[in-house]
Amino acid sequence: MISNPVLRKELAGNVRMRQLPRVARVGCLLLIASLIGTIYYYVIVRFILADRGTTTAVDTWHVVVILQAALICLISPSIAANSITREKEQQTWEMLLFTMLQPSQIVFGKLLARLYYLGLMILIFMPIELACWAKASNEITTAMVALTYLVMAVSALCFTTISLYVSWVVKRTIYSIMSGYSIVIGGLVICTSLSAAVVNGSLANNPLMWINPILMFGQAIDPHIVTGGDLTVAIITYLLATALMLTRMIIRLRDFSLEA
Amino acid sequence: MPMIEINHLRKEYREGNKAKVALKDLSLELEQGDIFGFIGPNGAGKTTTIKMLATLLIPTAGTASINGINVVEHPEKIRAIVGYMPDFFGVYDDIKVWEYLDFFASAYRLPRDRRPSIIDDVLALTDLTEKKDSYVESLSRGMKQRLCLAKTLVHDPLVMLLDEPASGLDPRARIEIRELLKELQSMGKTIIVSSHILPEMEEFCNKIGIIESGELIVAGDVKTIARSVRGQHNIDVVVLDEIGRAHAILTGMSDVVREVKFVGNRRRSLSDENPDAETQPMERRIEDPSAGGTLQIGYTGEPDEEYRILQVLVQAGVRVKAFYTPETDLEDVFLRVTKGVVS
Ligand SMILES: Nc1ncnc2c1ncn2[C@@H]1O[C@H](COP(=O)(O)OP(=O)(O)O)[C@@H](O)[C@H]1O
Numbered sequence: 001m002i003s004n005p006v007l008r009k010e011l012a013g014n015v016r017m018r019q020l021p022r023v024a025r026v027g028c029l030l031l032i033a034s035l036i037g038t039i040y041y042y043v044i045v046r047f048i049l050a051d052r053g054t055t056t057a058v059d060t061w062h063v064v065v066i067l068q069a070a071l072i073c074l075i076s077p078s079i080a081a082n083s084i085t086r087e088k089e090q091q092t093w094e095m096l097l098f099t100m101l102q103p104s105q106i107v108f109g110k111l112l113a114r115l116y117y118l119g120l121m122i123l124i125f126m127p128i129e130l131a132c133w134a135k136a137s138n139e140i141t142t143a144m145v146a147l148t149y150l151v152m153a154v155s156a157l158c159f160t161t162i163s164l165y166v167s168w169v170v171k172r173t174i175y176s177i178m179s180g181y182s183i184v185i186g187g188l189v190i191c192t193s194l195s196a197a198v199v200n201g202s203l204a205n206n207p208l209m210w211i212n213p214i215l216m217f218g219q220a221i222d223p224h225i226v227t228g229g230d231l232t233v234a235i236i237t238y239l240l241a242t243a244l245m246l247t248r249m250i251i252r253l254r255d256f257s258l259e260a
Numbered sequence: 261m262p263m264i265e266i267n268h269l270r271k272e273y274r275e276g277n278k279a280k281v282a283l284k285d286l287s288l289e290l291e292q293g294d295i296f297g298f299i300g301p302n303g304a305g306k307t308t309t310i311k312m313l314a315t316l317l318i319p320t321a322g323t324a325s326i327n328g329i330n331v332v333e334h335p336e337k338i339r340a341i342v343g344y345m346p347d348f349f350g351v352y353d354d355i356k357v358w359e360y361l362d363f364f365a366s367a368y369r370l371p372r373d374r375r376p377s378i379i380d381d382v383l384a385l386t387d388l389t390e391k392k393d394s395y396v397e398s399l400s401r402g403m404k405q406r407l408c409l410a411k412t413l414v415h416d417p418l419v420m421l422l423d424e425p426a427s428g429l430d431p432r433a434r435i436e437i438r439e440l441l442k443e444l445q446s447m448g449k450t451i452i453v454s455s456h457i458l459p460e461m462e463e464f465c466n467k468i469g470i471i472e473s474g475e476l477i478v479a480g481d482v483k484t485i486a487r488s489v490r491g492q493h494n495i496d497v498v499v500l501d502e503i504g505r506a507h508a509i510l511t512g513m514s515d516v517v518r519e520v521k522f523v524g525n526r527r528r529s530l531s532d533e534n535p536d537a538e539t540q541p542m543e544r545r546i547e548d549p550s551a552g553g554t555l556q557i558g559y560t561g562e563p564d565e566e567y568r569i570l571q572v573l574v575q576a577g578v579r580v581k582a583f584y585t586p587e588t589d590l591e592d593v594f595l596r597v598t599k600g601v602v603s
């Protein structure tokens with residue numbers, strides 16, 4: 001995979017720090033690392049492990065997963081929004097398509113590069129979650145942790161693919177950012193809730209709500225409290241939508257009759 | 261087999277419900293090693309034609325093939341043997357010159373161990389060797405243009421499609437592009453190069469085509485076109501003195517010389533003029549018949565017997581300083597053709 005030239009270029013080119021002098025780069029990294037280290041130390045050692053009971057651990061688990069869910073819903077709909085529109089705006093897209101690259105190399109190169117950065121952002125919370133799980137393994141079961149991560153992975157993949165897809169369809173980054181948020185926030189979060197409320201007057205047990213990411217994360221975090229959805233159906237729906245978008249992009253990536 | 265074969269190529273763009281014809285009916289054949297100057301005003305259909313050859317636009321009708329490969333049926337095979345430089349392009353930022361070339365080299369599936377030497381070669385060819393470790397966005401416009409040419413060369417294409425490679429460049433950068441094209445010509449590549457500026461083409465194109473509003477008005481080799489359009493081609497004669505006598509002698513050769521114009525006192529050359537400016541010389545009145553100057557004649561005789569005129573002048577004792585077909589000849593052809601003299 002790393003032999004994919006698009007992926008390599010996207011990973012290298014996205015680090016805007018490259019042109020800084022080496023000293024400044026190392027300094028920046030050290031600063032970030034020490035900041036994160038301090039946060040880990042306080043939250044894990046002083047907060048979660050210092051607690052005699054498990055309440056802190058369970059509460060922290062909830063807060064952190066909600067934070068990650070919010071990050072996924074707010075960042076991934078636009079994280080790949082400029083990956084193709086920027087090439088169109090900078091007039092490099094045509095030259096990229098004129099190479100011998102396979103459409104799948106272009107699509108997956110761009111997708112994986114953005115997922116990599118999103119993954120870093122999400123996984124940075126993992127040590128805290130592991131501490132919560134270790135401390136309160138009765139309340140936070142291994143299955144819950146696994147399910148939570150599955151929902152995170154599937155929704156991150158699906159939303160990032162949506163943003164890549166709209167980036168391919170529209171011509172300007174600003175439109176692809178707007179479309180990405182419209183679909184994820186406007187469609188999946190707001191419209192499903194509204195329509196569920198309107199159609200049978202209650203949010204629970206309404207199939208449209210099943211694909212609502214907030215409900216999905218709720219079920220994953222604590223399946224005993226949040227009920228009324230079907231996670232399996234939702235996850236399969238997300239994966240199917242992702243596969244459809246990727247297939248269409250790969251088949252029609254060079255289809256210029258779409259543009260003219 | 262011709263290297264490039266275009267048959268009745270046509271392209272219509274959708275504009276709302278109406279179809280806009282960008283290219284009407286283009287047929288053309290180019291042999292291996294031909295450098296074809298594709299000349300026409302803005303909006304004539306040059307970019308449209310080049311993009312269809314580059315598999316980036318689907319023709320409405322007609323066919324085109326490169327090296328015997330149909331461009332619509334086998335676009336991936338075409339991309340392997342063609343280098344394409346668009347009229348407008350950008351470069352990735354935050355990437356160094358060699359990384360940029362390495363990216364395209366790997367995108368053309370060149371093996372990793374061969375890439376460094378190929379990159380060095382194309383950098384040397386495009387005179388960018390010192391810029392190897394510079395960031396792409398720090399390059400001047402002319403250098404970016406050369407970098408783009410370098411990029412189109414990494415996979416050693418048989419055919420190059422260059423859409424206005426010199427547009428927007430200062431005269432010096434233009435000359436560098438021109439030198440580079442001559443080099444590519446000597447490497448035996450078949451090149452289509454479009455331009456709306458004529459004089460820069462004549463020097464290295466062995467064939468030209470003039471296109472206007474989607475129609476190829478004339479195509480062929482430069483001199484033949486000049487003659488077919490006007491029945492003559494221009495020759496400038498520069499004499500040291502006695503311009504009056506030279507004028508009289510030339511006027512007397514009416515069987516092969518159609519018109520004799522006094523166009524000034526110095527040799528005309530494009531290198532010291534703005535190539536975009538009006539370069540057709542004005543006819544002037546000879547004020548001092550004993551002085552030197554330049555006469556322009558319209559030669560109607562056999563194409564390779566111009567020397568006879570020079571012979572007559574020299575035998576008559578006229579002190580000829582120069583005798584040549586001016587570079588602006590093509591421009592004159594262009595102006596006549598696009599005004600509708602032919603069509
Ligand atoms: N995408 C397009 N949609 C509609 N019309 C176009 C498009 N591209 C070019 N044209 C029209 O086609 C004609 C030929 O354009 P072009 O091939 O770009 O000319 P040139 O490169 O010779 O300047 C022009 O009249 C132009 O307006």
Ligand SMILES: [Mg+2]
Nearest residue numbers: 303306307347
């Ligand atoms: Mg053009």
